[in-house]
Amino acid sequence: xxxxxxxxxxxxxxxxxxxxxxxxxxxxxxxxxxxxxxxxxxxxxxxxxxxxxxxxxxxxxxxxxxxxxxxxxxxxxxxxxxxxxxxxxxxxxxxxxxxxxxxxxxxxxxxxxxxxxxxxxxxxxxxxxxxxxxxxxxxxxxxxxxxxxxxxxxxxxxxxxxxxxxxxxxxxxxxxxxxxxxxxxxxxxxxxxxxxxxxxxxxxxxxxxxxxxxxxxxxxxxxxxxxxxxxxxxxxxxxxxxxxxxxxxxxxxxxxxxxxxxxxxxxxxxxxxxxxxxxxxxxxxxxxx
Amino acid sequence: xxxxxxxxxxxxxxxxxxxxxxxxxxxxxxxxxxxxxxxxxxxxxxxxxxxxxxxxxxxxxxxxxxxxxxxxxxxxxxxxxxxxxxxxxxxxxxxxxxxxxxxxxxxxxxxxxxxxxxxxxxxxxxxxxxxxxxxxxxxxxxxxxxxxxxxxxxxxxxxxxxxxxxxxxxxxxxxxxxxxxxxxxxxxxxxxxxxxxxxxxxxxxxxxxxxxxxxxxxxxxxxxxxxxxxxxxxxxxxxxxxxxxxxxxxxxxxxxxxxxxxxxxxxxxxxxxxxxxxxxxxxxxxxxxxxxxxxxxxxxxxxxxxxxxxxxxxxxxxxxxxxxxxxxxxxxxxxxxxxxxxxxxxxxxxxxxxxxxxxxxxx
Numbered sequence: 001x002x003x004x005x006x007x008x009x010x011x012x013x014x015x016x017x018x019x020x021x022x023x024x025x026x027x028x029x030x031x032x033x034x035x036x037x038x039x040x041x042x043x044x045x046x047x048x049x050x051x052x053x054x055x056x057x058x059x060x061x062x063x064x065x066x067x068x069x070x071x072x073x074x075x076x077x078x079x080x081x082x083x084x085x086x087x088x089x090x091x092x093x094x095x096x097x098x099x100x101x102x103x104x105x106x107x108x109x110x111x112x113x114x115x116x117x118x119x120x121x122x123x124x125x126x127x128x129x130x131x132x133x134x135x136x137x138x139x140x141x142x143x144x145x146x147x148x149x150x151x152x153x154x155x156x157x158x159x160x161x162x163x164x165x166x167x168x169x170x171x172x173x174x175x176x177x178x179x180x181x182x183x184x185x186x187x188x189x190x191x192x193x194x195x196x197x198x199x200x201x202x203x204x205x206x207x208x209x210x211x212x213x214x215x216x217x218x219x220x221x222x223x224x225x226x227x228x229x230x231x232x233x234x235x236x237x238x239x240x241x242x243x244x245x246x247x248x249x250x251x252x253x254x255x256x257x258x259x260x261x262x263x264x265x266x267x268x269x270x271x272x273x274x275x276x277x278x279x280x281x282x283x284x285x286x287x288x289x
Numbered sequence: 290x291x292x293x294x295x296x297x298x299x300x301x302x303x304x305x306x307x308x309x310x311x312x313x314x315x316x317x318x319x320x321x322x323x324x325x326x327x328x329x330x331x332x333x334x335x336x337x338x339x340x341x342x343x344x345x346x347x348x349x350x351x352x353x354x355x356x357x358x359x360x361x362x363x364x365x366x367x368x369x370x371x372x373x374x375x376x377x378x379x380x381x382x383x384x385x386x387x388x389x390x391x392x393x394x395x396x397x398x399x400x401x402x403x404x405x406x407x408x409x410x411x412x413x414x415x416x417x418x419x420x421x422x423x424x425x426x427x428x429x430x431x432x433x434x435x436x437x438x439x440x441x442x443x444x445x446x447x448x449x450x451x452x453x454x455x456x457x458x459x460x461x462x463x464x465x466x467x468x469x470x471x472x473x474x475x476x477x478x479x480x481x482x483x484x485x486x487x488x489x490x491x492x493x494x495x496x497x498x499x500x501x502x503x504x505x506x507x508x509x510x511x512x513x514x515x516x517x518x519x520x521x522x523x524x525x526x527x528x529x530x531x532x533x534x535x536x537x538x539x540x541x542x543x544x545x546x547x548x549x550x551x552x553x554x555x556x557x558x559x560x561x562x563x564x565x566x567x568x569x570x571x572x573x574x575x576x577x578x579x580x581x582x583x584x585x586x587x588x589x590x591x592x593x594x595x596x597x598x599x600x601x602x603x604x605x606x607x608x609x610x611x612x613x614x615x616x617x618x619x620x621x622x623x624x625x626x627x628x629x630x631x632x633x634x635x636x637x638x639x640x641x642x643x644x645x646x647x648x649x650x651x652x
Contacts, residue, residue, distance in 0.1 A: 034422020036370070085604050095368050095422050096560055096603045103553045104596035107589040220549055224433065227426040231419070265437040268430055272415060275427070279418040 001135045006257040007250055008136060014229075014249025015146025016211060018242040019204040020222055021229035022153050023197035025241040028230070030169050030193040032091065033083060036098040038201055039223030040105035043216065045071055045202035046209030047109060050120055060122045060210060067206055068199050075198025076191040083194065084187050102219065109216035117213040120206065145207050149245070152200055153238050159196075169193055221264075228271040234281025243283050310488075310624045318568075318622035329473055334466060342469045346537045348578045349472035350530040353479045354551065355558035355570030355577075357526035360483060362556075363565040364495040365519035366502060368421075370552040371428025372527045374435040375405040377547035379528025380535035381445055387455040387536075394455050395471055398532040405528025408435075409521045416520075417513065429549065436547035450542030453535065472533050479526055480623075484567055487625040495519070496625070499565055550592075557595040560602050563609030567623040572611050 024038050035041075048070070049063040058066075078101075086093040128140040160166040172179040172186050180186055208214065208222065225248060233244025248267050255266020274282065334342060354372070361367045379401035387397035412431055419427040440448045456464045486492050494515055497505035506512045535541045554577065562573020577595065584591035602609055615621065 028422070032421075034425065036422070036425065082600065082604070089603065089607050091421050092362065092366070092368050093603050093607070095425055096556060097600050099370065099425075099553070099556055100560075100596040100600040100603070103557075104593050104600075107592045107596070110589055111593075224426065224430055227423070228430065231423065231427075235423075262437075265434065265441075268434045268437070271430060272434065275415055275418055 010250030018245030039219030042205030374432030563611030
């Protein structure tokens with residue numbers, strides 16, 4: 001029974017990884033940028049929410065109304081101001097720029113907040129749970145995170161499939177030159193994609209801050225987990241990313257069940273095994289993203 | 290293409306074309322560097338404190354790391370943020386071998402390089418399934434796996450690390466002197482080896498790879514194999530650097546020797562100094578070291594400053610500081626390219642014109 005419990009807990013842990021990973025997946029899908037500052041941005045969002053709560057007394061969930069729009073603007077500005085420029089110098093440059101950003105953010109946070117770990121308090125919700133079966137306990141907050149992840153991924157999927165801007169994004173991804181000839185402004189479009197991606201990572205970051213303790217360098221792990229979710233699921237597929245997040249979460253909790261200290265290592269090993277055996281991921285482009 | 294190695298004259302009717310390597314600038318610059326190395330070896334150790342010598346070992350490790358990270362990213366097109374995996378493996382290998390088998394630390398450092406080359410070869414087959422940014426994060430995952438696996442072994446001290454015992458009973462000045470000269474010798478060896486490598490036919494292939502991988506493949510450069518060799522060589526060198534860091538600190542702990550900060554150091558050194566040149570990373574390492582020493586009392590400010598400068602460098606000076614100083618590759622201390630000089634004989638011709646064959650980067 002404890003194994004079933006480990007799998008169920010892993011599923012919900014995976015929900016938070018999927019939420020963290022979908023922005024990474026979207027930015028790679030649309031503009032072939034791997035944003036190495038992705039994890040650092042999630043952590044900044046958590047710190048921003050924390051300071052809003054401390055300074056204005058805002059309820060924890062209300063901070064999302066501020067943090068998410070602010071990060072959408074940050075994402076747009078980052079893309080237009082830095083990354084569009086970097087793209088002109090080839091594919092390595094955005095990597096170097098986003099890595100630089102990640103280092104600046106992590107060390108800046110350390111200067112501002114010290115290296116002590118922090119958490120966003122959400123009161124009773126953090127421990128609330130229900131028992132769907134004997135020996136099986138499901139936390140309400142992890143369930144909420146998983147639901148939010150599914151909703152966000154569905155929304156992005158619908159946006160890409162149904163709206164005019166979403167179509168333009170897919171067109172630009174498939175053939176940038178042809179899309180430009182059709183009058184699509186790819187610089188603005190990339191900005192919009194980055195805005196969505198960074199908004200989702202802000203949402204994910206605040207949820208992360210509510211579920212666990214974080215430090216200025218916590219973004220490193222976040223980036224690694226998000227990346228593993230993307231690769232396990234298969235590049236270019238948002239539903240694959242969701243599945244990848246769940247697989248990673250289960251690998252970690254089942255690994256921790258075997259030996260409490262080895263959860264993260266188990267996740268890495270599952271990732272490497274999939275890279276070895278099925279490098280296209282478990283769910284390659286099953287749904288056109 | 291190997292025939293171009295020496296300068297030769299190809300006379301034509303109107304112009305005479307000479308192909309040559311290097312210039313008076315190269316001779317002067319190279320000569321100056323030789324003088325610096327001789328001073329570092331023969332004068333500096335007797336005139337500075339032991340603490341400064343220990344710090345300088347750190348600088349030499351950074352030169353090794355910068356030079357070989359540049360080989361990876363600047364020539365091989367492989368951006369790795371996981372070389373700390375090999376720094377850590379090298380550090381642990383050196384300390385473990387020296388403690389366990391009573392090897393001299395010098396031998397331990399060299400063996401650490403071998404261990405890392407052996408680790409890097411199979412790793413490359415796994416990682417080379419990823420490209421670009423995903424390769425970058427993949428290298429980081431591998432480094433994390435190395436770290437987590439290291440902490441599994443009691444013989445390696447688990448989470449608390451290992452202390453180097455091989456130097457017990459050796460006088461402090463002798464020990465620091467040995468490590469200093471070893472580090473200097475290895476830094477010089479790595480730079481000279483890189484230079485000779487880049488002058489070879491194989492280096493020409495790498496330079497082509499740097500400028501355009503598709504065209505290079507079309508011209509017969511074995512892209513994948515070249516990248517694999519570069520990865521193994523750079524990882525072996527990271528192992529040497531890690532071993533130097535370990536014998537310098539007399540201790541390895543998983544969190545510090547496998548720290549992702551080393552990836553940041555390497556990237557900043559190469560991007561600020563000048564990616565895709567041999568001189569750039571050396572310059573970058575010196576700047577990095579100076580800034581680190583100067584700002585170290587202010588915590589991690591130097592990393593923020595370097596991050597900003599690195600981003601500016603990527604966006605405004607993609608060839609880094611060396612690219613600016615050398616006028617886009619016209620001055621080379623380590624001449625690798627070939628240059629065509631034509632002398633116009635017609636009246637009104639504009640003197641000797643220079644065209645770089647492959648010395649000046651084309652990106």
